[in-house]
Amino acid sequence: MAKDDAFTDDQKHCLKKSFSSYRQNTSSIADTTQLSMSTTSYDRASEIKAFDETKAGVKGLVDAGITEVPRFFIHPTETIISDSTTELQIPVIDMKDVNTRKKEIVEKVKEASETIGFFKVANHGVPNKVMDEMLDAIKRFMDDDDEGEKKKYYSRDNDRKVMFNCNYDLYSSPAANWRDTLIFRMAPDPPEKEEVPCAFREIVFDYSFHMKKLGEVLLELLSEALGLKPDHLKEMECAHGIVAACHYYPPCPEPHLAIGTSKHSDPGFFTILLQDKSISGLQMLHNNKWVDVPPSPGCLVINIADLLQLISNDKLKTVEHRVLASKEGPRLSVACLFLNQYSPSRVYGPIMELLANGSAPIYREVVIDEFNKHYNTKRPDGMSALDHFKL
Template sequence: MTSTAVSYDRATELKALDETKAGVKGLVDAGITKIPPLFVHAPETTTTTTSKPPMHTSIQIPIINLEGRHADVIEEIRGAAETFGLFQVTNHGIPLMVMEEMVAGVRRFHEEDLDVKKKYYTRDLSQKVGFNTNLDFYRSKAADWRDTFHCIMAPEEPKQEEVPLAFREVMFEYANYIKKLGIVLFELLSEALGLNRDHLNKMDCSKGLELLGHYYPPCPDPELTLGASRHSDPDFLTILLEDHIGGLQVLYQHHWIDVPPLRGALIVNIGDLLQLISNDRFKSAEHRVIAKSIGPRISVPCFFRTYDEKLYGPIEELISSGSPPLYNAVTVRDYFSHFMISREQDGKSALDYFKL
């Protein structure tokens, strides 16, 4: 009998795993040879048969050299933001040594003794620092094969002693680099929209920063689950650092396209809120992470968003008689709440709630 055929009490199993505070890694450490039913996804969500476009056309994820000719960089970013919603950047100013130590630090934390990690385990989203498995553990139809550490780094940083020793020093250093890079990227994106260079930064798009450390253990049944389900990010912009394992895919013209790891590069993707304020000029990237039998895979996404009560709607300068506003204004907090609800509805974007 397969794991998908076993009758089980999902709520009870979710609670039992949550109470171990050991996450997915705890299951692997226990020596499981089959994934529990609560991680089994519907076959249509895990299929990779559509990962290549028709006729096997070669599609390459844009790689943008930030030290290139300024006008060319703007044009490349505009093209990527309007089509893929995702691109890679090189010559971004963050030393390779810092990036590699950040990845190593996340791995050290997730591979700490459980007694150390348990101190950070929480499902309270108001906590600035925390660790758990699956943000939407009790909402989703199937759990993802992933554990996550999270930390709010701006507008106010946590105290040093609140951050795990495993990556305490490098996290603050890396986050400072990311804050600076975020300001630069929002300047370039502003220009790509035909706005003044400081427009998006003046809107506080770069004000808030949340850093996550994902840990995807090797999976005994990778064809049955996902490392991260299909989603777009409920933020303005995401900057992603990942190791060499790979597995990230972006949805492009209804097909899943692999995003190959590139050493020294960072992945940048447009978030839902930037799609909203750009009035659909820029596209939020729908993406997922496939599960693998190798690993662990480590990734460090940094989300630019803040939770003040400021309303965000389509930018006035982008509105005209030929391009009317497409969305109602919304606070980031309300948008995130709808994002969590939409996670229960396969294929539905939280953006749909705010369309006019």
């Protein structure tokens, strides 16, 4: 199937009609909520449904030759254009000889995790070849001309171990992200080799092995940064579940209207991110200003996630981040989330050892299933998922 045939004639007509309606009714960038209220001819639900049924994602739009961003991808201007700063540099922590330099490295991890929640690691033990092959696999999968092969993985069934789609919250979010994603649920119960797309059939298991190994080292460092035994967080099953989210950000014809990934914090304990070598776009929020997190050769990005802030009783800081859209592309990344969503009845609360000095708990205990359900609800912009669980 040719790339520009990803959409049927009816689907192309529906999408083009919506684009035309938008351009005829406004000559400036307007708030999308106001726009949808004032333009009665716009059928957002039908446009999203037509797009989703192509199973071609944002890449399908680009391959079809669109020159304007569909309206359901348009974000309010103030969410894209906002204050930024170049004063903060993301720390790079050299993990070479981690066992002999452990005290020094723990202190650096502690400082970064307590203050900004973001840091990079160098000499982390993951071979460059493995990282390169993982990024190459994303491009091969997304660029595959055999649309039938790719579409068989397109799904919104969260129980699947391998799932490809565009925006997990496409039907519920105020505006969609300019991004396609292939998800692998690699732990505790990984997919069979035959369930994995051909492009990933070898590399995803090798990559996950290295992620699990690095993740366990990071848990030791984070445990000691909290003044706990090295295996404390591992024993709490903070690396029980591993999800690898392979993101593909196609070039965007109007990056001033769209965003690659909207502002969010991660739901689990921490995330290991492999970034595209050459295309930037990742930003983290610090003191209400956006800070660029550019790619660094050979480095991986680590960010603290919500549940680690909860169980550390606010000692370690989760952080909101986003990815900007760009006319360059495709931009590729792999986010490995360490979480425990596969033990829905597991209870997490502030670690008792951290309260031994008389510190009051900031959060109540929460069951994983409750936390996940709340995290996936839509909250007013700026409201953390953690606020709901504060005492």
